[in-house]
Amino acid sequence: MLRVKDFEMIGTRPCLTVLRGTGHIWLRSYSSRPLVQGEPNGPSIKTEIPGPNSKKLLKQMNEINLSSSVLLFADYNKSIGNYLRDADGNTLLDIYTQISSLPLGYNHPDLVKAIQSPKNLSHLVNRPALGVMPDEEWPDRVTKSLLKVAPKGLKQVYTMMCGSCSNENAIKTAFIWYQNKLRGSNKKHTTQELDSCMINQPPGTPKLSVLSFHGAFHGRTLGCLTLTHSKAIHKLDIPAFDWPIADFPNYKYPLNEFQKENAAEDKRCLAKVEELFHEYKSKGNPVAALIIEPIQAEGGDNFASVEFFQKLRKLASDNGVAFICDEVQTGACPTGKFWAHEHWNLSDPPDLVTFSKKMLLGGFYYKDELRPEMPYRIFNTWMGDPSKLVLLEEVIKVIERDQLIENVNKTGKALISGLKELEKQHPQVLSKTRGLGTFAAIDVATPELRDRLVAKMRAKGVITGGCGTYGIRFRPALICQESHIKIALDILSSVLKEL
Amino acid sequence: MLRVKDFEMIGTRPCLTVLRGTGHIWLRSYSSRPLVQGEPNGPSIKTEIPGPNSKKLLKQMNEINLSSSVLLFADYNKSIGNYLRDADGNTLLDIYTQISSLPLGYNHPDLVKAIQSPKNLSHLVNRPALGVMPDEEWPDRVTKSLLKVAPKGLKQVYTMMCGSCSNENAIKTAFIWYQNKLRGSNKKHTTQELDSCMINQPPGTPKLSVLSFHGAFHGRTLGCLTLTHSKAIHKLDIPAFDWPIADFPNYKYPLNEFQKENAAEDKRCLAKVEELFHEYKSKGNPVAALIIEPIQAEGGDNFASVEFFQKLRKLASDNGVAFICDEVQTGACPTGKFWAHEHWNLSDPPDLVTFSKKMLLGGFYYKDELRPEMPYRIFNTWMGDPSKLVLLEEVIKVIERDQLIENVNKTGKALISGLKELEKQHPQVLSKTRGLGTFAAIDVATPELRDRLVAKMRAKGVITGGCGTYGIRFRPALICQESHIKIALDILSSVLKEL
Numbered sequence: 002m003l004r005v006k007d008f009e010m011i012g013t014r015p016c017l018t019v020l021r022g023t024g025h026i027w028l029r030s031y032s033s034r035p036l037v038q039g040e041p042n043g044p045s046i047k048t049e050i051p052g053p054n055s056k057k058l059l060k061q062m063n064e065i066n067l068s069s070s071v072l073l074f075a076d077y078n079k080s081i082g083n084y085l086r087d088a089d090g091n092t093l094l095d096i097y098t099q100i101s102s103l104p105l106g107y108n109h110p111d112l113v114k115a116i117q118s119p120k121n122l123s124h125l126v127n128r129p130a131l132g133v134m135p136d137e138e139w140p141d142r143v144t145k146s147l148l149k150v151a152p153k154g155l156k157q158v159y160t161m162m163c164g165s166c167s168n169e170n171a172i173k174t175a176f177i178w179y180q181n182k183l184r185g186s187n188k189k190h191t192t193q194e195l196d197s198c199m200i201n202q203p204p205g206t207p208k209l210s211v212l213s214f215h216g217a218f219h220g221r222t223l224g225c226l227t228l229t230h231s232k233a234i235h236k237l238d239i240p241a242f243d244w245p246i247a248d249f250p251n252y253k254y255p256l257n258e259f260q261k262e263n264a265a266e267d268k269r270c271l272a273k274v275e276e277l278f279h280e281y282k283s284k285g286n287p288v289a290a291l292i293i294e295p296i297q298a299e300g301g302d303n304f305a306s307v308e309f310f311q312k313l314r315k316l317a318s319d320n321g322v323a324f325i326c327d328e329v330q331t332g333a334c335p336t337g338k339f340w341a342h343e344h345w346n347l348s349d350p351p352d353l354v355t356f357s358k359k360m361l362l363g364g365f366y367y368k369d370e371l372r373p374e375m376p377y378r379i380f381n382t383w384m385g386d387p388s389k390l391v392l393l394e395e396v397i398k399v400i401e402r403d404q405l406i407e408n409v410n411k412t413g414k415a416l417i418s419g420l421k422e423l424e425k426q427h428p429q430v431l432s433k434t435r436g437l438g439t440f441a442a443i444d445v446a447t448p449e450l451r452d453r454l455v456a457k458m459r460a461k462g463v464i465t466g467g468c469g470t471y472g473i474r475f476r477p478a479l480i481c482q483e484s485h486i487k488i489a490l491d492i493l494s495s496v497l498k499e500l
Numbered sequence: 501m502l503r504v505k506d507f508e509m510i511g512t513r514p515c516l517t518v519l520r521g522t523g524h525i526w527l528r529s530y531s532s533r534p535l536v537q538g539e540p541n542g543p544s545i546k547t548e549i550p551g552p553n554s555k556k557l558l559k560q561m562n563e564i565n566l567s568s569s570v571l572l573f574a575d576y577n578k579s580i581g582n583y584l585r586d587a588d589g590n591t592l593l594d595i596y597t598q599i600s601s602l603p604l605g606y607n608h609p610d611l612v613k614a615i616q617s618p619k620n621l622s623h624l625v626n627r628p629a630l631g632v633m634p635d636e637e638w639p640d641r642v643t644k645s646l647l648k649v650a651p652k653g654l655k656q657v658y659t660m661m662c663g664s665c666s667n668e669n670a671i672k673t674a675f676i677w678y679q680n681k682l683r684g685s686n687k688k689h690t691t692q693e694l695d696s697c698m699i700n701q702p703p704g705t706p707k708l709s710v711l712s713f714h715g716a717f718h719g720r721t722l723g724c725l726t727l728t729h730s731k732a733i734h735k736l737d738i739p740a741f742d743w744p745i746a747d748f749p750n751y752k753y754p755l756n757e758f759q760k761e762n763a764a765e766d767k768r769c770l771a772k773v774e775e776l777f778h779e780y781k782s783k784g785n786p787v788a789a790l791i792i793e794p795i796q797a798e799g800g801d802n803f804a805s806v807e808f809f810q811k812l813r814k815l816a817s818d819n820g821v822a823f824i825c826d827e828v829q830t831g832a833c834p835t836g837k838f839w840a841h842e843h844w845n846l847s848d849p850p851d852l853v854t855f856s857k858k859m860l861l862g863g864f865y866y867k868d869e870l871r872p873e874m875p876y877r878i879f880n881t882w883m884g885d886p887s888k889l890v891l892l893e894e895v896i897k898v899i900e901r902d903q904l905i906e907n908v909n910k911t912g913k914a915l916i917s918g919l920k921e922l923e924k925q926h927p928q929v930l931s932k933t934r935g936l937g938t939f940a941a942i943d944v945a946t947p948e949l950r951d952r953l954v955a956k957m958r959a960k961g962v963i964t965g966g967c968g969t970y971g972i973r974f975r976p977a978l979i980c981q982e983s984h985i986k987i988a989l990d991i992l993s994s995v996l997k998e999l
Contacts, residue, residue, distance in 0.1 A: 054636070061639040065647065066658050070875035074636040077626040088636040099629040100881045107626050116624045117616075125615045125624065126891075127576040127606050128860070130598040137553070137573040137587040140560040148564065159565050162661045163882060165668075169721040173738055180737040195732040199714075201740035205732065209739050215698075221880055222668040223741075224722030233694040233704065234876050238679040239672055240708050240741060241700035242722075358881060361627070376569035377733050381720055382599045382857060383662060388887065392625075 037082035044462025052089025154350035160385025165220030216300030301469020302442030337438030536581035543961020551588025653849035659884025664719030715799030794840035800968020801941030836937030
């Protein structure tokens with residue numbers, strides 16, 4: 002049976018009433034020790050955004066490549082913690098953090114120290130081919146960082162460069178595993194396989210597919226892009242594989258008022274997945290893996306129930322399909338657990354978990370049985386980047402030392418409560434507050450209004466981002482505290498009043 | 501008419517005779533100013549390779565992922581210039597440079613200085629989403645580095661992360677360009693296109709192909725892997741697109757003895773390309789782009805004539821096909837010009853030129869007419885990495901200041917001459933010496949013997965790599981001098997005598 006989701010229970014209205022009802026509690030959070038020293042007290046806006054300097058730089062940049070996606074130019078030297086300084090001297094509170102990719106905000110003192118430490122110098126200057134000649138410290142460093150935070154049940158990891166690269170290699174690992182299952186443990190590759198794959202023909206190059214979900218975003222290289230279905234502009238004109246696409250649950254909100262309907266939606270979506278497994282098997286293009294985000298981010302911050310994920314995981318196992326959990330955006334704590342799929346309490350973990358963004362380097366964890374049987378199958382020149390591990394090591398230390406998971410949960414509670422309160426105040430404009438930890442979103446009545454709200458917030462010094470057709474997404478750094486959220490919500494509130 | 505290729509003319513036998521005939525000339529090159537201070541005088545081997553420490557680390561690493569491709573663990577702190585120190589205290593002369601990806605060897609003082617410079621600190625700590633909020637210095641920095649060394653005729657550049665990512669985005673750029681040509685300049689995307697692409701269906705997701713060559717290597721993500729045809733182990737079990745594959749010229753050596761045959765080979769290969777253009781057009785899967793390496797590296801250091809490339813370029817233009825030159829391994833000077841395709845003297849430059857490896861970050865240059873018409877079409881979270889540009893900026897300065905292109909040509913001459921001399925001395929074992937600059941290879945009679953030679957050289961302190969079925973490839977850093985080549989060739993010679 003579908004329970005009311007954790008992600009709606011996190012910020013409860015009574016709690017918010019208390020927070021809003023008394024100055025004291027907010028004062029307490031204001032006065033709570035800041036996680037990064039030296040931050041300004043709030044945004045400070047001197048020009049329109051982009052300001053004249055940014056506009057001048059944009060003109061210059063636009064001659065190098067089409068740069069109309071650039072919102073502003075930043076002065077990262079002068080940015081600190083949750084605050085970004087731009088090229089015109091404006092200071093903005095950043096609740097979007099470079100498309101959700103900054104774990105500790107700007108110029109975190111521990112990261113600065115790690116980069117300046119002589120013991121790390123050689124990792125920054127000398128980039129090895131990690132699959133051939135890693136540094137003697139590499140196995141220890143990977144063990145103490147990436148393996149230390151590995152999802153339960155996964156003890157192997159490959160490092161990569163970015164999210165797309167991680168997903169591409171995760172699905173490759175699944176294809177190899179799938180074909181090796183068919184071969185059986187003792188069967189070697191046949192000469193026919195070895196020859197035919199060189200010209201992209203079966204049996205060496207098999208027809209295999211990966212199931213993805215409508216609304217998903219898994220990257221933009223050609224394999225990943227086939228799995229991505231969030232925005233047309235990403236996909237137009239680019240060839241794709243014939244791979245199955247299932248429905249991601251589309252719930253009615255508020256969730257606790259539509260439990261029956263949403264449980265039926267789960268059931269419908271799971272049946273569709275099973276149907277596609279059969280359809281693609283019978284047409285000779287069997288599904289080797291499915292890939293899913295714990296929260297569809299780019300696609301609109303779409304949540305699904307714990308039960309949906311539990312049943313989907315079982316469905317994959319029952320059909321011999323590898324379950325790939327794409328934690329590129331959800332990984333590294335923003336949902337209030339290190340990995341978002343920990344919220345599902347799976348008895349059998351995902352077969353592969355991919356990461357990037359806040360992890361600062363890409364890669365994927367995988368189960369022992371997914372391990373390729375031969376070298377050079379999952380391989381490239383660099384296989385990740387030790388200079389990024391220098392930063393990740395510190396990030397993991399700071400997460401522990403500063404109890405940032407607890408902070409995310411506390412901050413997330415304030416964020417979601419505040420959004421719900423604003424939703425209550427502006428029911429014609431706002432709907433569907435949703436979130437886990439600080440990974441939160443709210444829908445706006447029309448895409449145009451959403452874009453205006455995001456732009457107006459930026460003009461007043463708060464950076465957020467759009468997602469899907471109607472969503473505003475909040476992606477603060479792990480060091481974002483209740484005091485910062487108070488500022489962001491106050492500005493959102495003032496913008497709503499001006500509409 | 502086919503001329504004798506530059507790449508065979510570089511090291512002539514008379515020159516070598518002089519070099520070998522007198523100690524003086526070698527002494528002169530020994531005594532010539534070293535390009536990096538503090539290098540040892542030569543390799544120094546204390547243990548077998550891998551030694552006991554490397555073996556212990558390999559065992560540890562192998563629990564993290566399948567690591568049987570790892571040859572040794574390195575101590576990068578103690579590596580310098582052309583010399584790599586391993587975890588067992590062995591010092592090896594590195595003529596392979598992390599799969600051809602180190603422009604200036606290890607711990608080059610200018611790179612060390614750049615990484616330690618306070619002005620670069622913020623680029624190392626704060627990684628922006630370059631498509632949204634680049635640093636205010638970014639346009640200037642790109643102009644003074646990447647655009648300064650841009651191939652003639654190409655004034656636009658996108659930065660990326662690695663070679664695969666660069667090639668994936670280059671072919672995407674070509675697909676977009678191709679479809680926009682069909683649309684005409686004023687045609688907007690239709691609703692039908694916008695809707696159908698979301699489910700990977702035409703017309704939004706068109707059937708389009710990219711032509712590649714047998715023996716090519718363009719990376720390992722699914723789009724790139726379809727274009728890669730160098731080794732079965734890279735390709736087995738991974739689905740691919742139905743895209744055409746043409747023959748890369750397979751010449752008879754020595755080239756000046758087989759001019760007529762090799763000219764006929766060029767003609768045959770070009771006819772095949774044209775045939776495939778027509779075949780794929782008539783089967784509704786037209787060729788939007790072709791991609792080619794100036795020298796097929798991973799596939800066996802296969803060279804083709806200047807005439808072949810000139811005619812191929814024209815063939816692409818005549819058929820409305822984008823010409824993508826993959827300079828991931830050849831770019832940044834190893835062939836004795838900054839870009840290998842400069843050797844072709846094209847009147848019309850390639851439409852796109854991709855890079856990575858020695859350039860330290862990925863990306864691609866492209867002609868103005870290939871520029872996408874809308875933002876977010878070529879886009880990802882990071883779009884490259886400013887921390888790598890910090891290094892590339894220095895690399896470009898050092899290439900100029902230390903006249904490293906001249907050095908590559910001088911060193912390459914010694915390398916190719918020496919290989920030819922050894923080929924003459926061991927005609928049963930060695931054949932097909934070939935190279936441009938220091939980008940050189942020689943074939944060994946059997947794959948087993950090749951592998952033994954590479955292993956024995958490593959055991960004596962020289963790192964080289966295999967390529968294709970028979971090749972040993974030499975990929976020294978740009979700071980490799982004649983004195984280093986002398987050592988490498990002496991060790992190769994001694995290994996050959998022990999066979």
